[in-house]
Amino acid sequence: MKFYLNGKWEARDQVFEVTNPYDGSLIDTVPKATEADIERALTSAVEGAAIMAATTGYERFEILRRTADLIQERSEDLAQTLSKEEGKTLTESRLEIDRAMQTMELSGEEAKRLSGELLPLDGGKDVRNKLGFTLRVPCGVVAAISPFNFPLNFVCHKVGPALAAGNAVILKPASDTPLVALKLIEILLEAGLPPPGIQCLTGSGATIGNGICSDPRVRKVTFTGSREVGEEICRASGMKKVTMELGSNCPLIVLPDADLEAAAQATVVSGFANAGQVCISTQRLIVAEDLHEAMIDSLRAKIANVTAGDQLDASTTMGPMVRASDAERVQDWIGQAVSDGARLVCGGERDGAIMQPTLLDHTTPNMRVNREELFGPAVTVLKASNINEAIRLANDTEFGLSAGVFTQDIDAAMRFAREVQSGNIHINWSPFWRTDLMPYGGLKGSGMGKEGPKYAVEEMTETKAVVIHSK
Numbered sequence: 001m002k003f004y005l006n007g008k009w010e011a012r013d014q015v016f017e018v019t020n021p022y023d024g025s026l027i028d029t030v031p032k033a034t035e036a037d038i039e040r041a042l043t044s045a046v047e048g049a050a051i052m053a054a055t056t057g058y059e060r061f062e063i064l065r066r067t068a069d070l071i072q073e074r075s076e077d078l079a080q081t082l083s084k085e086e087g088k089t090l091t092e093s094r095l096e097i098d099r100a101m102q103t104m105e106l107s108g109e110e111a112k113r114l115s116g117e118l119l120p121l122d123g124g125k126d127v128r129n130k131l132g133f134t135l136r137v138p139c140g141v142v143a144a145i146s147p148f149n150f151p152l153n154f155v156c157h158k159v160g161p162a163l164a165a166g167n168a169v170i171l172k173p174a175s176d177t178p179l180v181a182l183k184l185i186e187i188l189l190e191a192g193l194p195p196p197g198i199q200c201l202t203g204s205g206a207t208i209g210n211g212i213c214s215d216p217r218v219r220k221v222t223f224t225g226s227r228e229v230g231e232e233i234c235r236a237s238g239m240k241k242v243t244m245e246l247g248s249n250c251p252l253i254v255l256p257d258a259d260l261e262a263a264a265q266a267t268v269v270s271g272f273a274n275a276g277q278v279c280i281s282t283q284r285l286i287v288a289e290d291l292h293e294a295m296i297d298s299l300r301a302k303i304a305n306v307t308a309g310d311q312l313d314a315s316t317t318m319g320p321m322v323r324a325s326d327a328e329r330v331q332d333w334i335g336q337a338v339s340d341g342a343r344l345v346c347g348g349e350r351d352g353a354i355m356q357p358t359l360l361d362h363t364t365p366n367m368r369v370n371r372e373e374l375f376g377p378a379v380t381v382l383k384a385s386n387i388n389e390a391i392r393l394a395n396d397t398e399f400g401l402s403a404g405v406f407t408q409d410i411d412a413a414m415r416f417a418r419e420v421q422s423g424n425i426h427i428n429w430s431p432f433w434r435t436d437l438m439p440y441g442g443l444k445g446s447g448m449g450k451e452g453p454k455y456a457v458e459e460m461t462e463t464k465a466v467v468i469h470s471k
Helices: 035-054 057-073 074-088 092-109 155-164 178-188 205-213 227-237 260-278 289-303 324-338 387-395 411-419 453-459
Strands: 003-005 008-010 015-018 024-032 130-138 143-146 170-173 196-201 220-224 241-245 251-254 285-286 343-346 356-360 377-382 400-405 424-427 461-469
Touching: 003 035, 003 178, 003 220, 003 387, 008 411, 024 178, 035 130, 035 170, 035 196, 035 205, 057 092, 057 155, 057 178, 074 092, 074 178, 074 411, 092 155, 092 453, 130 324, 143 155, 143 205, 155 178, 155 220, 155 453, 170 289, 178 196, 178 356, 196 411, 205 227, 220 251, 220 453, 227 241, 227 285, 241 453, 251 260, 260 289, 260 377, 285 289, 285 387, 289 343, 289 356, 289 377, 324 356, 324 377, 377 387, 400 411, 453 461
Parallel strands: 143 170, 143 220, 170 196, 220 241, 251 285, 251 400, 285 377, 356 377, 400 424
Antiparallel strands: 003 008, 003 196, 015 024, 130 461, 343 356
């Protein structure tokens, strides 16, 4: 496929390959953008920002509504493309396409709701005959850098609100999964988006991302990815508005009064969906000592039913990781944990990019599999003697994106909600839950700002205060 630049689909002599992570087969190639392409994208985006700012909220709603309809019409083609390049099963891809459609639909609705507020200026001492209100205006040019693991819906979470707010967008999709994002650009243009309103460059993140984010013509940067890359982008961005969603190593607490069956089922669903490549996957399972052995037995039986393999095979329930090198890294971390005293309950084997679903018992907080973001299909188990220790273990991390607890004790649940340092809290479910309209973002090293169309639109606009002085 070609990338989209300055109102045209363009090719380049230098390309990179997009391959199926299951068998390494070539799916397509995309161009490598150059520094000259970045300058052209910025120039076109500035033009696009002026055009988008002049459109009405209703006109932007109509574009995004048609986009949602076209996503729905082409859902199977998009799902097939997504599965082939990312590695998630077709069932998971079809769910993502449906969510992407909803994200664009929700973004379109927010385009009609942009508003300011009346300011109570006469509440100030000796203030009379003044009328004040705020105007919410677009930032201008938004740089959107998206990850590989949700290559359509996460793109929609950036592009949809940015366009709804009246901005132009420069999109840099993940190098492993650019194809479904490029198909979204085709859909947006067919839906009536002014051509300068969107640019989509493919290639090196270091070249494109830094080149775009450091430019003063870009006024807003939205990024999903690793903390290390997020920090680099923040340094490059300087005095810009930024939204950073930087991952986690999410905890799930299971207290003595929990529904054991429900907790075990939620752990398996949340630990191994998309081969564990989800920033809100359950990574650290913190179990009450009294339930520990029963929980391990239940998990072992359920994990045995997870079938890892070809993501396009209907019998597969967990596809490959996006790269064989990532699966090798996960296997190495598991091996380190076992060498340090962890017990391998099941899994641990790897074949290329396919990493078998893994459960590690008797882990300690200082093991790498508990300190860092694993981003792979393995769940660790820690024991806690009481709620105090469980909360301490949950908070013993630099991250804070999502956390879950299973308990029937309302007091324990409320303590968990108040004291666990996480941007998303789930009672009687795992950390792995999100509906696309909710505010979504982390605390601590998991980033800053919120996604979800309503909240992202606020992040992608700025506020002016207007005061009318009368006699």
